[in-house]
Amino acid sequence: MEDNTNKTAAVKERKVKGRVEIDIQKCKGCELCTTACKEHALALSETINIKGYRYIIANNDACTGCVNCALVCPDAVITVYRTHPKKKPVDITPENIREQLQTMISPSK
Amino acid sequence: MPTEEHVLPDTALDVIAPACHDEEEYEMVYHKPSTMVNVAMHYCPGCAHSLVHKLIMEVVEEMDIQEKTIGIAPVGCSVFAYEYMDIDMQEAAHGRACAVATGIKKLMPDKYVFTYQGDGDLAAIGIAETLHAINRGENILIVFMNNAVYGMTSGQMAPTTLAGMHTTTSPDGRDVSYYGAPIKVSELMANLPGAFYVTRQAVNSANAVRRTKKALQNAFKYQQLHKGTCLIEIIGNCPSNWKMTPVEASKFIDEEMVKTFPLGDIKVPKGV
């Protein structure tokens, strides 16, 4: 089961996963992205790239694909991927919620 | 029947999606625009220039107007803008970008023409060309990068340097009684009837970037209305000459710069 860090009460929300790719040779380690990331998924590396800059490495497990890091990146080194950000929510009414959840959790049954 | 491992939530409205694995489809939601040349940019780490280049090129890509856009690069740190933006560009003499833009736009009124200028370029040596282009209501976009210093020549005072700010030519802080107060270009130019859309934005946070991008999108759309000049003043950082880290510089904008240069729309067209 996932860690429910993204649980938002009273809102139908799908938890999405994100992934970033960083062009580490063009990254200048300015750290504007690390401040922009709400999930603290970005950090400065210990090693340096060709230009001598420490670059940013990402913890993709924590990434939600919110794009904030890529927006503030001055050098456009970040590419962001996200799983189906706007999947159609399942039709759920309070009566059949248990059956719906059961189907989702154990599809084989 | 739910098994013991599957615990149903207490609140009915909490819907939990199935776990996403790596085999799951990820779609690309953000990438460097194809309208940028695929080279590393020479700007200092954290510099606002490369960020704004990226935003402008995103708009050009999204609107599919690469073939119709001509940019004018200034003299300053962004003098090499034409190395990074994959559009036709002209390099203007210091301060003259608005005159060069006028020459181009008058002959090709259906193209998208924008100037990209810094403080010295637009507000010092080029103030006459800037003012008259806006007064004529030239249908161009002026992107004004305001970082309160002269970056390329290593940190001299600019017309927009804050009162008391230390630069290489105001080593004891800008003396307002000698040099005057920092010029608020957007407010000044918004008074001209030829100015159609004037706004001051920043790019020091994700939300600020989103707002600036929206401003750029608006400005490019407005060009086709032929109703006047769009001026977007962008408060950018200059970590090198402010002697701060990029993160500190972003904070400085929020804490100090916006006191002199408040962000927001200054002149918004009605009914567009």
Added chain:
Amino acid sequence: MKGNEAMAEAAILAGCDAYFGYPITPQSEVLEYLAREMPKHNRIVMQAESEVASINMVYGAAGAGFRAMTSSSSPGISLMQEGISYIAGAELPCLIVNVNRAGPGLGTIQPGQGDYFQSVKGGGHGDYKMIVLAPASVQEMADFVYLGFDLADKYRNPVLMLSDGAIGQMMEKVQFKPYTRPAVDKSWATTGKPKTRNRNYITSLFIQPERMEQHNLKLEEKFKKIRENEVRFEEINTADAEYLFVAYGLSARICQKAMDIAREKGIKIGLLRPITLYPYPYKRLEELAAQVKMMLSVELNSGQMVEDVRLAVNGKVPVEFYGRMGGMMPTPEEIVHHLETLIQYHHAN
């Protein structure tokens, strides 16, 4: 027609797409004429906020592949020098007209020829040259517009027409010959980048010294070709000449009169009138140096073109100078008087 107006009409007939200018005596008529006429032909005419803005608007229009021109008089041309240097460095074609007035500084509105150095040796910074055409009549003021535009396009270089306040203001008959604008390759212009080509950029910045030197050498090659192919001049009565007037523009017209008077007095003098001040007719002067006993350069300045005459002649014969400044016109008689004095002096020594 007035010289300035003939030039303006020729600009329209030459297919000038855009004129950007600023009023200054003695050439405001150009802007006024074009402000009336250009819109009738759907061309762009604009009174810019200064000469600085004018030349930069020309840069933009020329960089986008259009035929652009501007005109001004000496103090305004001084303001344009930065822009001209950029235009030359970026290899853009355009036509600039200087209706020379006497200076320096604010000077006077009367004609002068004190901008020779500025025009020919380079008024802007750096190693560049402009093709400089010097009209001596209203007809030439018109003809040199077509020529100027064509040369500018041929070499991708700015061309300067160096007129003066007298020729600009005088009224003479003029004929506008039929003209078709030649097709020119403008694939380098900034018209908006289609998928089929790389982006074009217009710049005079080459920050690496190796590249800058290469660029300068390329420009020098161009100027060499110009010197080899575009020299133009007019010779009158040189076949049997023992003495030679060298003068351009207005002073050439006065020298023609002086030549007639001198001939009547038995002095065998001819006139060489350079039409292109750059490229200068060094070769022809060198040839004439073998024939004549003395050359007299007559100018409305303190002695500028005379240096080029001396360069051409290289000491073979004496080269003398006669000039008036401040807008004062020498009379043909006083020129002849000076000529006679010089002939006597050289005969005695």
